[in-house]
Amino acid sequence: MSVGVSGRPKSGAAPxxxxxxxxxxxxxxxxGQAVALSGLVFAGALAVGLGLSTALLLASCIVATCALTAIxxxxxxxxxxxxxxxVAALLPAAYLLADPTAAAxxxxxxxxxxxxxxxxxxxxxxxxMLILSALDVGRVVRLMPHPVSAGxxxxxxxxxxxxxxxxxxDAPAPGLQGLxxxxxxxxxxxxxxxxxxxxxxxxxxWRADLGPFLAVLLAFLAxxxxxxxxxxxxxDARTLGYLPxxxxxxxxxxxxxxLFDAISWSFVSGHVALIAAxxxxxxxxxxxxxxxxxxxxxxxxxxxxxxxxxxxxxxGLGAMGGSISYVSSVNTxxxxxxxxxxxxxxxxxxxxxxASLVYAPAIVAFxxxxxxxxxxxxxxxxxxxxxxxxxxxxxxxxxxxxSAGIVLVxxxxxxxxxxxxxxxxxxxxxxxxxxxxxxxxxxADLNVRRSSVDRGPAQSAVLDREAHRVLTLTLRGFLFxxxxxxxxxxxxxxxxxxxxxxxxxxxxxxxSALDSAALAALQKLDFLxxxxxxxxxxxxxxxxVAAALVRLEALLGPDPAMRFASATDAALEAxxxxxxxxxxxxxxxxGARAFLDATLGDAALAQRVLSMMTREEVAAGQRLMACxxxxxxxxxxxxxxxxxxxxTPDGRMRRIQSLRPGALIGEIxxxxxxxRAADVIAETAATVYRFNRSELDQxxxxxxxxxxxxxxxxxxxxxxxxxxxxxxxxxxx
Numbered sequence: 240m241s242v243g244v245s246g247r248p249k250s251g252a253a254p255x256x257x258x259x260x261x262x263x264x265x266x267x268x269x270x271g272q273a274v275a276l277s278g279l280v281f282a283g284a285l286a287v288g289l290g291l292s293t294a295l296l297l298a299s300c301i302v303a304t305c306a307l308t309a310i311x312x313x314x315x316x317x318x319x320x321x322x323x324x325x326v327a328a329l330l331p332a333a334y335l336l337a338d339p340t341a342a343a344x345x346x347x348x349x350x351x352x353x354x355x356x357x358x359x360x361x362x363x364x365x366x367x368m369l370i371l372s373a374l375d376v377g378r379v380v381r382l383m384p385h386p387v388s389a390g391x392x393x394x395x396x397x398x399x400x401x402x403x404x405x406x407x408x409d410a411p412a413p414g415l416q417g418l419x420x421x422x423x424x425x426x427x428x429x430x431x432x433x434x435x436x437x438x439x440x441x442x443x444x445w446r447a448d449l450g451p452f453l454a455v456l457l458a459f460l461a462x463x464x465x466x467x468x469x470x471x472x473x474x475d476a477r478t479l480g481y482l483p484x485x486x487x488x489x490x491x492x493x494x495x496x497x498l499f500d501a502i503s504w505s506f507v508s509g510h511v512a513l514i515a516a517x518x519x520x521x522x523x524x525x526x527x528x529x530x531x532x533x534x535x536x537x538x539x540x541x542x543x544x545x546x547x548x549x550x551x552x553x554x555g556l557g558a559m560g561g562s563i564s565y566v567s568s569v570n571t572x573x574x575x576x577x578x579x580x581x582x583x584x585x586x587x588x589x590x591x592x593x594a595s596l597v598y599a600p601a602i603v604a605f606x607x608x609x610x611x612x613x614x615x616x617x618x619x620x621x622x623x624x625x626x627x628x629x630x631x632x633x634x635x636x637x638x639x640x641x642s643a644g645i646v647l648v649x650x651x652x653x654x655x656x657x658x659x660x661x662x663x664x665x666x667x668x669x670x671x672x673x674x675x676x677x678x679x680x681x682x683a684d685l686n687v688r689r690s691s692v693d694r695g696p697a698q699s700a701v702l703d704r705e706a707h708r709v710l711t712l713t714l715r716g717f718l719f720x721x722x723x724x725x726x727x728x729x730x731x732x733x734x735x736x737x738x739x740x741x742x743x744x745x746x747x748x749x750x751s752a753l754d755s756a757a758l759a760a761l762q763k764l765d766f767l768x769x770x771x772x773x774x775x776x777x778x779x780x781x782x783x784v785a786a787a788l789v790r791l792e793a794l795l796g797p798d799p800a801m802r803f804a805s806a807t808d809a810a811l812e813a814x815x816x817x818x819x820x821x822x823x824x825x826x827x828x829x830g831a832r833a834f835l836d837a838t839l840g841d842a843a844l845a846q847r848v849l850s851m852m853t854r855e856e857v858a859a860g861q862r863l864m865a866c867x868x869x870x871x872x873x874x875x876x877x878x879x880x881x882x883x884x885x886x887t888p889d890g891r892m893r894r895i896q897s898l899r900p901g902a903l904i905g906e907i908x909x910x911x912x913x914x915r916a917a918d919v920i921a922e923t924a925a926t927v928y929r930f931n932r933s934e935l936d937q938x939x940x941x942x943x944x945x946x947x948x949x950x951x952x953x954x955x956x957x958x959x960x961x962x963x964x965x966x967x968x969x970x971x972x
Contacts (some may be wrong), residue, residue, distance in 0.1 A: 257578025261316070264452050264577060264586025265570050269300050269320055269588075270595045271455055274606050275615040278328070278483070279402050280353065283337030284758035288350030289483070290600030295354070295863070296321045297596040299361075299556050306552040313566070314542040315582045316574035317532070319552075320567035323618055324395035325364070325521035328654045329356050331701025332403050332510045344503055351501035354560035356510060359555030361564070363518040367548030368525065370801040372543050384668040386638040387661045388523050389626040390645030394657050395520060396622025397646050402613040407432055407608075428480065428609055435518055435613030436620065443621075447573070455610060464605050473605060481607055498560070517659050521563040525549060531568030536575060609868070624795055641668070670721040676721040680749075681713040681730050690811035691894075695829050695901015696959070698819060707820065709741040709814045711807070715749035717753075720756035730764055734771045741773060741821075742814040748779040748808050758791050761801070767801035775800055776814070778807040812897065820862050829900035831877040838955045844948050850930035851938060851945065857921045863929075864905060864919040871909040871932030876902045885917040892918065902955050910953065 273296040279294045303319025310317075333356075335341045336349045344352065391628075400620035405427045417864075435458050443452030476482045529540055549565045551768055556564060557633075574584050595602060627646060631639050641664050649657040685706035710733055716722065716796070726745075733740055763775075768775045780788055780803070788803065795801060804810035852875065857863060863874060866886060874881075881898035895917065898904055908915055909932050939946040 255583055258581060259578035260572045260583040261588050261776070263591055265318055265584075266450065266588045266591030267452055267455075268570065268573075268594070269318075269592060270297065270602070271451075271614050272289055272618065273297050273300070273425060273595075273599075274603055275403075275611045275618065276326060277603065278606075278608070278611040279399075279406060279615055280326065280333045280357075281337075281350070282333075282406060284339045284346060285333070285337045285353055287346045288353065289603050291350070293599040295357075295561050296298065296561070297592050298559075299561040299564040301592050301596070302556055302561070303552055303566070304585060304589060304592075305551075306548050307566055309548045310545045312538055312684065313545070314532070314536055314538060314571065314575070316571060316579045316584050316966070318567050318585070318588065319564055320570055322521060322524060322563045322565065322567075323399055323615075324524050325360060325517040325563045326357065327398040327402070328517040329360060329393040329510075329513050330519055331653065332356055332513055336506075342503070342506065344506075345501070347498070348501045348503055351498040352506050354501045355502045355504075355507050357562045358557040358560045359507065360514050360517040360521070361553040361561055363514055363557075364521040364525075365550040365553030365555075366565050367522050367555060368517055368546040371522070371826060372546035372550060375543055380933070381904050384638075384641075384665050384672075386634065386641040386668065387645070387665040388527065389630055389634075389660070390642035390661055390664075391520055391523060392527070392625075393623050393627035393642060394646050394649035394654060396619045396624075396626065397649060398654065399619030400623065401619075401650070403432070403619060403895050405610045406612055408632075408701050414627040427884075428612075428897050431609035432613045432616060435609060436616045439613065439617045440620070443883070444600040449577075451611065451614075455614060458607070458610050459611070462610070463787065476607075476906035480727035481609065483604060483606075483608065484560045496562045498665060512655055516654055517563065519658065521565075525565040525700065531713035532566065532571055534599060536572070543890065551591050556773075565916060587663045610738065634675075663936075670719075673717065673719075673721060676716060676722070678714055678716055678725045679712050681711075682729065682733075683711045683713070685709050685815070688811070690808050690815055690897070692812050692815065692899055693896040693902040693904070694815075694899045695834050697833055698829060698899070699963075701819060701822060702815060703940050705818060707738045707746070707819050708818055709746040709810070709811065710742070711746060713746045713749070715751075715755045717893075718757035718841075720754065722759040723760040727760055727764065729768065730775075734767060734773060739771065739773070741818065743768070743773060743775045744807060744810050744814065745775065745777045746779060747777055747784055748782070748807065750784055751782065753784060753787055758787065758794070761788075761791055762794050765795050765799050765801040773800065774802060774814075776802045776804050776810045778810045782808035808920055831901065833912065834875060834903065835952065838952045839948055841948075845943075847945055848948055848952065849928065851934065855927050855929055857925050857927060859921055859923050859925075861921045862918060863921065863927065864915050864917075866915050866918050868915045869908075869912070870915070871912075873903065873905045873909050873930045874919070876900050876904075876926040877926040877928060879927075880922045881925060881927075882920055882922045883917045884920065897922070903953075906953050906956065 247614075261877045262835075272292050277289055277296060281292045299321050300319060303321075304317075307313050307317045307319050308945065333353060334354050336344070342349070418735045434455065438458070439451050439454040444450070446453075462481070466472065473482055477484055485548065513950040526542075528544055529542065533540055545566075553565070556562070623646075624632075627639075627642055630642060634642070638839075645661050645664070646655050648660045678969070685702050685708070688711045712726070714727060715724065721767070730743060732889060733743060764775055767773075777788065782783055785803075791801075792803070804813075832845060832849060835848055836842055839848065854877070855952050857879075863881065864870070864872070866884075878900055881902070881904070882894050883896035883898065883904070884892040885895045887893050898919075904919060905915075907913070935946060935949060
């Protein structure tokens with residue numbers, strides 16, 4: 240502890256005593272888990288490897304804890320621990336190896352093969368983590384639907400409970416069938432196990448960090464106190480079945496290089512699916528533990544670095560026969576709750592585990608069986624409670640039912656069918672959830688979304704009146720079998736209404752991809768459009784989506800109702816032109832004089848205004864206004880088509896507007912005295928009327944009435960543009 244000038248501890252110094260206590264208590268907890276898990280996995284014919292397995296599990300905790308120091312953002316009190324949950328997936332193989340009649344293998348070969356299963360699970364887990372780290376998609380794994388992740392973890396807890404209870408009754412495999420044939424002589428051991436489980440639970444509710452330690456300590460003291468009171472010794476307890484049989488302590492197998500040659504690789508290859516299941520659960524568990532620490536301790540852990548470090552650690556542990564190990568949120572938070580703040584607690588923890596590793600065989604030999612199984616059942620119950628029972632009030636009932644279904648499948652059929660069920664459930668959850676997202680984000684007729692063409696008042700009025708005849712649907716996201724139905728429903732609704740559209744535009748600019756079901760749905764849209772004599776235009780598809788649409792074009796057959804366009808604006812322009820032509824309004828109200836008549840409402844006055852403008856014939860490609868110029872000209876289109884081109888950040892010119900007969904341009908810069916914001920060029924041969932602001936000043940002095948008419952015309956034109964813009968903004972919300 241650092242001491243200042245006054246002799247008092249500095250305020251920033253980490254308290255030593257709480258850190259020492261925290262390290263010892265968490266170390267005892269990890270020791271208990273190692274003993275319990277070893278007793279579960281290495282039983283029966285595997286019992287000769289009990290001491291070795293316990294030592295390897297403790298060594299896994301030590302290595303995993305040391306590795307955490309290399310992860311940015313990891314608190315100094317972080318604890319790496321062996322993981323019960325992934326190992327639970329390997330229990331079916333462990334039960335086969337523990338049965339002397341199930342496989343013709345020597346005791347050493349059985350132990351070596353079980354260690355190989357544990358080690359390979361750790362290696363596969365580590366490799367998976369390294370791949371996720373290299374692709375930098377670790378956080379994506381956290382996006383697996385919570386009911387599925389919770390179901391996997393809760394299932395592992397249930398397996399530990401059933402396995403612990405099955406060991407008491409000496410069932411051939413963990414499950415309800417073995418427990419149903421409960422022998423009478425197993426009742427005392429079962430009562431002691433469940434009694435200890437309950438005691439641990441009660442004391443844990445009092446103090447989650449200290450209660451389990453006290454319960455196990457009291458169980459040890461009570462057990463050996465009763466033995467002493469009855470005049471019995473440890474060997475008598477072994478005979479009665481309350482301590483591991485003495486045979487498990489004779490000819491114990493230790494670690495040596497020759498174990499590799501004793502591995503039954505045929506047995507291992509027959510259980511690859513279990514190894515994959517353990518690895519999957521291990522990766523999910525690691526990500527959930529990282530999230531738990533971040534939330535509980537309000538820290539931000541670098542996920543990519545955490546995965547790479549943990550992955551390398553597990554590959555190394557697996558190569559030595561160790562088990563899947565990574566940071567434990569429960570033990571890390573317990574360290575903090577016990578008052579540990581600096582590295583002292585971790586040092587004490589590592590020292591305790593190292594000492595326990597040396598004396599692992601003796602610890603296992605004198606640990607009552609009901610203590611090991613009771614602790615294991617409690618661990619399983621806490622996992623089951625956290626990920627299933629407590630979730631009942633936190634999740635929607637449908638989500639909780641999925642988690643419960645995974646647990647039920649695990650109990651009845653095993654962990655592998657449960658994982659298959661979970662993957663199917665995850666896929667269905669994704670499909671249903673994604674299908675609920677609005678794939679059609681906006682429906683707009685010509686009152687809301689129109690092309691960039693500026694037309695005369697008469698034609699604009701026609702498009703306003705007939706706005707329902709052109710409908711634009713803006714889509715986004717992934718179009719697949721679950722979401723494309725929304726598009727069909729919107730199109731059906733549009734086709735069934737009395738004022739149905741003549742043209743439907745599908746804006747694909749934000750569509751990321753589409754599957755074969757979406758292509759079939761688009762083909763169906765073509766049938767619907769043909770029957771309704773409506774044209775459908777798909778616009779602005781990305782290159783990837785356009786490649787898929789090529790296949791659709793081949794399926795549509797001759798004379799389809801569906802068309803394709805590279806730009807939505809161009810498709811809108813074409814739809815408006817078709818609509819005006821169909822209504823015989825393409826030439827109606829077009830031209831400069833028509834614009835003035837509609838704007839001023841006085842034919843004679845309109846003619847006078849027109850007469851003061853200069854008529855010009857311009858060739859295609861001729862520039863009428865230049866970006867940056869400060870001229871004050873106003874141009875009114877009589878015939879032909881002009882384009883407004885604005886510069887882009889990369890220096891190119893992009894068309895932002897098209898001007899048709901009756902369109903007015905240049906009035907804002909003329910009145911505001913601003914430089915031109917864009918070029919205006921003639922797209923076709925055109926006739927225009929030009930008027931200069933200096934001419935207006937002269938007219939104001941000589942003919943105030945005519946000048947007033949001009950100002951009224953400009954004000955009316957600006958008011959119409961402003962009104963249309965506001966309406967489009969309001970209706971697009």
